[in-house]
Amino acid sequence: MSFNAIVIRKDESGYRVAKEELDESTLPEGDVLVAIDHSTINYKDGLAITGKAPIARIFPLVTGIDFAGTVRESASGDFGPGDRVVLNGWGVGETHWGGLSQLARVKADWLIPLPAPLTTRQAMAIGTAGYTSMLCVMALEDHGVEPGGGEILVTGASGGVGSIAISLLAKRGYTVVASTGKTSEADYLKLLGAAEIIDRATLSQPGKPLAKERWAGVIDTVGGATLANACAATRYGGVVAACGMAQSLDFPGSVAPFILRGVTLAGVDSVQCPMPRRLKAWERLAAELDLDQLEAIATEIGLDEVIPTAQQLIEGKVRGRIVVDVN
Ligand code: NDP
Structure with missing residues (x-):
C-alpha cells in the first residue's frame, strides 16, 4: 500500500x-x-x-x-x-x-x-507547541507563581506556544501581558485573554543587567536579548520559563537577576519530557483548554x-x- x-x-x-x-x-x-x-x-x-x-x-x-x-x-x-x-x-x-x-x-x-474528549484535529491544533505551553505553565506553578500574584509576560505571543500559553494562563486567572511583533493582532491576543499588549521591540535589544521589577513570571519562546531583558525585569523570587529560540539561541544576560533577586530560570523541554509529566500536561490540556479559543x-x-x-x-x-x- x-x-x-x-x-x-x-x-x-x-x-x-x-x-x-x-x-x-x-x-x-x-x-x-x-x-x-x-x-x-x-x-x-x-x-x-x-x-x-x-x-x-x-x-x-x-x-x-x-x-x-x-x-x-x-x-x-x-x-x-x-x-x-x-x-x-x-x-x-x-x-x-x-x-x-x-x-x-x-x-x-x-x-x-x-486524551478524552479531544479529537485528533484538536490534539494537533494543540500539538507540541500547546503541550509545551502547558509544560511552561506547570513550571511557573512548580515554583510558586500563582494567579493574582502579579503580571505574567508571554513572548512570541501570536505564535503557537504563545497563543496557547495566553489562553491557559488567562483561564486560570493570571494577568497576562503579551509581547508581539504583530501589534495588528491585538484583538486576537485580547480575545485569548491578554490584559495588555506590548511591542516586542521594547524587549528585543540588549538592555541593563537589572531593570525595574515587573514580572511575577515569564513564558519566553524567543530567547536572545528578549530572554535576558525578561529576566532583568522579573520581580524578586519570580520565575522565567524558557522554551524557545525564535529570536536567538543566545542568552546575552547577566547573573544579577538570579543572585540579587532570587529569580529562577526554568528550562522547558518537550522532546524527552518523562512520560508521567507528559501525561499530566495532556490531561490538563484536555480538561482546561478552552476549545472555542483553540478553534480561533x-x-x-x-x-x-x-x-x-x-x-x-x-x-x-x-x-x-x-x-x-x-x-
Ligand atoms: P511560532 O513560529 O508559532 O511562533 C514564534 C513566534 O515568535 C512568532 O509568531 C513571533 O511572534 C515570534 N518571533 C518570530 N521571530 C522573532 C524574532 N526574530 N524576534 C522576536 N520574536 C520573534 O513557533 P512556536 O510557538 O511553535 O515555537 C516558539 C519557540 O518555542 C520556537 O523557538 C520553538 O523551537 C520553541 N519550542 C520549544 C519546545 C521545547 O521543547 N523546548 C517545544 C515547542 C516549541 P510575535 O509576532 O507575536 O512576536
Whole structure:
C-alpha cells in the first residue's frame, strides 16, 4: 500500500523537500503502525523543511515532530487496532520518520492515548507547541507563581506556544501581558485573554543587567536579548520559563537577576519530557483548554500547502497554530 508524506532528501543534488508517494514497505521499524488523521507544523518542522537548522538527522526523512491518528497494527500490549493515539517528540521527525504523513510506524513507548474528549484535529491544533505551553505553565506553578500574584509576560505571543500559553494562563486567572511583533493582532491576543499588549521591540535589544521589577513570571519562546531583558525585569523570587529560540539561541544576560533577586530560570523541554509529566500536561490540556479559543487559534491546511506554510512560519508571518489534514 502507498501513502503520501513530506520527505526531506539530502544527496549530491542538495537539500530538498517535496510531497512524495511512498510504499508502506519503506517505513522504519517500530511496534505500532498508525494511520494518521492530523499532523501540524511546529517551529522545529519549519526549521527542518526550510533547512534553516540541522533538525533532520537522517535522509531520506519523513518530517513532522508530531501526529494524531488511529492504530492500524500493533505488536505492543499497550495499544491495539482502533486505539486513537498522539505522539510528540522523542526524535520523531528528526532521527525517525515523522508525522507529516498518512502513515507512521513508531515505538509504542512514544505514544500516548488521545486524551478524552479531544479529537485528533484538536490534539494537533494543540500539538507540541500547546503541550509545551502547558509544560511552561506547570513550571511557573512548580515554583510558586500563582494567579493574582502579579503580571505574567508571554513572548512570541501570536505564535503557537504563545497563543496557547495566553489562553491557559488567562483561564486560570493570571494577568497576562503579551509581547508581539504583530501589534495588528491585538484583538486576537485580547480575545485569548491578554490584559495588555506590548511591542516586542521594547524587549528585543540588549538592555541593563537589572531593570525595574515587573514580572511575577515569564513564558519566553524567543530567547536572545528578549530572554535576558525578561529576566532583568522579573520581580524578586519570580520565575522565567524558557522554551524557545525564535529570536536567538543566545542568552546575552547577566547573573544579577538570579543572585540579587532570587529569580529562577526554568528550562522547558518537550522532546524527552518523562512520560508521567507528559501525561499530566495532556490531561490538563484536555480538561482546561478552552476549545472555542483553540478553534480561533487554529488554521487547517492540507499536505500540499505544508512547504510554503513552513516558510511563512519561519518568517514569523503565521498566527497561532497550523493543523494539517494529511488525508
Ligand atoms: P511560532 O513560529 O508559532 O511562533 C514564534 C513566534 O515568535 C512568532 O509568531 C513571533 O511572534 C515570534 N518571533 C518570530 N521571530 C522573532 C524574532 N526574530 N524576534 C522576536 N520574536 C520573534 O513557533 P512556536 O510557538 O511553535 O515555537 C516558539 C519557540 O518555542 C520556537 O523557538 C520553538 O523551537 C520553541 N519550542 C520549544 C519546545 C521545547 O521543547 N523546548 C517545544 C515547542 C516549541 P510575535 O509576532 O507575536 O512576536
